[in-house]
Amino acid sequence: MNKRGKILAVFVSGVFLLLSFSASWLISKYQPPETFSKIFSSDSNGFHQAKFSQKICNGVQCAMCPHKCFLPDGARGKCRVRANFSGSLVTLNYSKPVSVHIDPIEKKPVYHLLPGSLIYSIASAGCNLKCKWCQNWQISQIYPEEASEKLLAPINLKLLFNPLTRQVTGKLEHKEVSSLTPAQVVEYAIASKCKSIAYTYSEPIIFYEYMYDTAKLAKEKGLKNVMVTAGYINPEPLRELVKYMDVVKVDLKGFNKKFYLNYVGGELERVKKALLVLKEEKVFFEIVNLIVPTLNDDESDMREMIVWIKKNLGVNVPIFFSRFSPNYKLKNVPATSVETLEKARNLALKEGLNFVYIGNLSGHPGESTYCPKCKQMLIKRHGYAILGDLVSRNGGKCPYCGTKIPGIWK
Numbered sequence: 355m356n357k358r359g360k361i362l363a364v365f366v367s368g369v370f371l372l373l374s375f376s377a378s379w380l381i382s383k384y385q386p387p388e389t390f391s392k393i394f395s396s397d398s399n400g401f402h403q404a405k406f407s408q409k410i411c412n413g414v415q416c417a418m419c420p421h422k423c424f425l426p427d428g429a430r431g432k433c434r435v436r437a438n439f440s441g442s443l444v445t446l447n448y449s450k451p452v453s454v455h456i457d458p459i460e461k462k463p464v465y466h467l468l469p470g471s472l473i474y475s476i477a478s479a480g481c482n483l484k485c486k487w488c489q490n491w492q493i494s495q496i497y498p499e500e501a502s503e504k505l506l507a508p509i510n511l512k513l514l515f516n517p518l519t520r521q522v523t524g525k526l527e528h529k530e531v532s533s534l535t536p537a538q539v540v541e542y543a544i545a546s547k548c549k550s551i552a553y554t555y556s557e558p559i560i561f562y563e564y565m566y567d568t569a570k571l572a573k574e575k576g577l578k579n580v581m582v583t584a585g586y587i588n589p590e591p592l593r594e595l596v597k598y599m600d601v602v603k604v605d606l607k608g609f610n611k612k613f614y615l616n617y618v619g620g621e622l623e624r625v626k627k628a629l630l631v632l633k634e635e636k637v638f639f640e641i642v643n644l645i646v647p648t649l650n651d652d653e654s655d656m657r658e659m660i661v662w663i664k665k666n667l668g669v670n671v672p673i674f675f676s677r678f679s680p681n682y683k684l685k686n687v688p689a690t691s692v693e694t695l696e697k698a699r700n701l702a703l704k705e706g707l708n709f710v711y712i713g714n715l716s717g718h719p720g721e722s723t724y725c726p727k728c729k730q731m732l733i734k735r736h737g738y739a740i741l742g743d744l745v746s747r748n749g750g751k752c753p754y755c756g757t758k759i760p761g762i763w764k
């Protein structure tokens with residue numbers, strides 16, 4: 355070999371070594387070895403065949419969300435809960451909720467579905483995004499094996515009538531569980547007098563299979579389904595899922611590409627695409643936009659978002675501008691001012707959006723629903739309480755002028 359050949363050989367081996375080193379570093383980053391084997395050997399409830407994947411070279415690629423993680427054997431995706439186990443993509447959180455509660459539906463917040471009703475709400479560990487202000491980071495930014503083994507799940511709501519005071523009170527029963535099957539979720543939701551089930555708190559698309567099976571069963575039993583999501587999901591799984599969803603609540607976190615990349619960990623265009631898919635699939639959806647002072651409160655971005663919604667999704671999509679509170683990695687950012695929230699709401703109303711709300715500001719008139727035609731107040735809210743509902747009582751129409759109000763009212 356001449357001198358040039360030797361230099362080339364050294365260079366090629368160097369590149370090869372560097373690539374091997376980077377690959378092992380990447381794999382170790384997504385796979386804490388001591389816990390991965392523990393899950394697979396100790397609890398068969400914890401993992402389940404995952405949908406939407408394809409085999410590539412000597413690994414699998416997850417096709418659930420736009421990250422499209424390529425996973426060599428033993429590695430996990432960015433969401434921490436989907437992994438390549440012996441050449442198959444599995445999910446590690448099936449039937450493993452980390453948070454189960456009964457909430458007023460207004461807490462989701464969902465305003466155009468059965469106002470004042472109770473919603474059985476479940477979440478599993480993990481998330482495919484990394485919002486720096488996450489309100490639920492204790493469950494969204496952890497591995498499933500880091501969650502506590504057991505939790506209290508509501509299983510029954512008894513209504514008690516006191517003949518002396520003539521008052522009805524509720525007594526909620528709980529049970530300690532380490533897993534909940536889809537059938538149990540549906541059974542407990544019905545026994546707890548809930549009209550619907552919410553897949554919420556963390557990002558539900560990372561427990562897609564659990565949500566899908568539960569939603570399918572819930573629909574058969576007459577319950578409604580609500581997914582509260584950041585919309586970071588690929589079109590195919592989304593289309594497949596919304597067959598069983600009654601309402602999708604999308605957290606549109608801003609309208610600036612850099613903000614999405616730096617503070618959310620995803621691409622804005624993918625979320626816009628998901629919203630267009632929801633529109634095409636004719637599933638009812640609402641949008642919430644949390645306004646974080648100095649980060650996503652730019653007036654021109656906000657105007658651009660409102661105009662895009664109007665043009666592409668229509669004027670009847672309910673949109674919430676919600677108040678940010680300092681949390682997680684953004685404890686140094688102040689809460690959103692009332693003035694900023696009102697400015698955003700006024701921009702959207704002026705642009706012609708019909709149902710514009712202010713969120714996380716209990717008692718503000720922007721919590722209530724008004725008829726877009728005659729402007730009468732139709733649903734009066736105060737925080738999570740419904741003080742009057744003329745829409746549900748009038749078959750989904752304004753009782754003053756007959757305008758149909760979009761939503762699900764019975």
Ligand code: SF4
Pocket residue numbers: 416417418419420421422423430431432433434435436482560
């Ligand atoms: S859901 Fe997204 S983040 Fe998780 S493994 Fe699949 S592609 Fe990666």
